[in-house]
Amino acid sequence: MPATDNLVEVENVNFAYDSRHILKGVNLGIRRGQVVAIMGPSGCGKTTLLRLIGGALRPTQGEVRVNGEAVAKLGHDELFALRRKMGMLFQFGALFTDLSCYDNVAFQMREHTDMPEELIDDLVLMKLQAVGLRGAHRLMPSELSGGMARRVALARTTALDPMLIMYDEPFAGLDPVSMGVIGHLIRRLNDSLGATSIIVTHDVAEALGLVDHVFFMSEGAIVTQGTPDELRASDKPPAHQFVYGETDGPMPFHYPADDYARDLHATEGR
Amino acid sequence: MTALIDFLENLGGRATGSVHRLGFASRFLLLTLRNSGMCLRRFSLVAREIYFAGVLSLIIILVSGLFVGMVLGLQGYDTLVRYGSSSALGVLVALSLVRELGPVVAGLLFASRAGSAITAEIGLMKATEQLAAMEMMAVDPIARVIAPRFWAGVISMPLLAAMFSAMGVFGGYLVGVQLIGVDEGSFWSQMQAAVDFQEDILNGVIKSVVFGVAVTWIAVFEGYDAPPTAEGVSGATTRTVVTSSLSILALDFMLTAFMFRGA
Secondary structure: OOOOOEEEEEEEEEEEEOOEEEEEEEEEEEEOOOEEEEEOOOOOOHHHHHHHHOOOOOOOEEEEEEOOEEHHHOOHHHHHHHHOOEEEEOOOOOOOOOOOHHHHHHHHHHHHOOOOHHHHHHHHHHHHHHOOOHHHOOOOHHHOOHHHHHHHHHHHHOOOOOOEEEEEOOOOOOOHHHHHHHHHHHHHHHHHHOOEEEEEEOOHHHHHOOOOEEEEEEOOEEEEEEOHHHHHOOOOHHHHHHHOOOOOOOOOOOOOOOOHHHHOOOOOOO | OHHHHHHHHHHHHHHHHHHHHHHHHHHHHHHHHHOOHHHHHOHHHHHHHHHHHOHHHHHHHHHHHHHHHHHHHHHHHHHHHHHOOHHHHHHHHHHHHHHHHHHHHHHHHHHHHHHHHHHHHHHHHHHOOHHHHHHHOOOOHHHHHHHHHHHHHHHHHHHHHHHHHHHHHHHHHHHHHHHHOOOHHHHHHHHHHHOOHHHHHHHHHHHHHHHHHHHHHHHHHHHHHOOOOHHHHHHHHHHHHHHHHHHHHHHHHHHHHHHOOOO
16 A cells, blocks of 8 residues: 555646647645545646546656556556546446446446346445436436436446546536536545545536535646635636636637737728 | 649548558457457357347348349349240359349448448447446457447358348249249259359358458447547448448459359
8 A cells, every 4th residue: 555645646747639738747646535626627638637547548748646556557457457446427427328227337347246146236226226316227328317317327437336436527517406416426425435536627616515625727737726715715817717707817718819900801091 | 733742642641541541440450359259258248239230130131132032033034034044043043142142232231231330339439438438447348349249240241141142042933933933843953953052152151251341340440430529420330331332342353253263
């Protein structure tokens, strides 16, 4: 067991797609047992950071460690062994559309364990009960509402009791009630499983009411971090603009463009 | 001059692009073969896909086979009767089907019925992040999604081609013997005497296996490689049907040239 108290450590990570720099020198540590949010405007590199932690991408520079293991240095089998201890909830749930809710939750149990079907049956129903959807176990994903699909996906994500749960925009496109339900479940599952959770989101109100710690990203770097209260009180311009939803600030309203007058074909003689 | 250079550049770009893609597809096929162990051990995964690719294609294959056989019966009789050899109708129908029409037409139908469905399904699974989710659950999508579909196609195709041919022979019999009145005895006995198991049937089966590999390989690759958008998936589905149909026709010519040299 590593000496550090952090489950996830991101050290000086840079990431670029060809010449497009997405992450620039990101450093962060996520303590065991906490629920943390990585927030920031669209396109600031939040999801990329999550994919680096999950080993779906490799950093161009720097190191990401999960439970003391450098993710990018792991071979295929070791990475898959590490991923069995991780769960990831995708933006729209990513349920397998050809399997029922029940089979979706049972998927990992059947793929990774030799558990007898009776045991799997009990476990699946318990997981679905925890998200309030035991009664829907026979339904197909196409028969679920957005919020229900997200909850089934959450049950599937926690099927093998992961030590790290990652959420990619868990609140996107949900009504306020479903949003509250998902937020409540994230907290409850994290605490009951003794897991650590990372939520990537730009939903300020929901996330700040839920998490222990916030990392605020802008343009590929962490600009500020702290508890939700500290972030609310932050005077860093990007964080302030974001938390209070101001239309103009460091994040400009206009996409960079040529001179407006010239674009409108205005000439001096006209 | 610049137009010429542009043209050459464009041509070269397309050529190298196609070669790159072919190389990528070949590596993908190797990866699929290397990751086939799991689905062959858990054969229920393949069986499920055989149902979707094979069993659900049965209706179109059987009905088409029947009609192709019936048309062969009409056209064949029309030609043969001029030479007074209408009793050879059975031979004509059977050889046309087992050597050529069975594998080729069943392959074309299989490409449009099952190949397009496989591409669309895999493409949509990718677009809705199901493949990424599977990978994050430490399950390899190549082993769990691609390999079972590939083997299901390879297994289904020869069976479908065989059923197409059988149905075609029956169609030829219906028209030739029942409708036109060709002698039933000579229809069957000449067919039995002239159709060779190794020369005709086995070569037909080899063709259908090759077409099965080609169509399913193209279908799974196009699906896996599709850009994760509605436009990307629709483009990939179209490419599957076009590329696999053309491949079937080209491969058929090559295989025929090797197999049947009139010796």
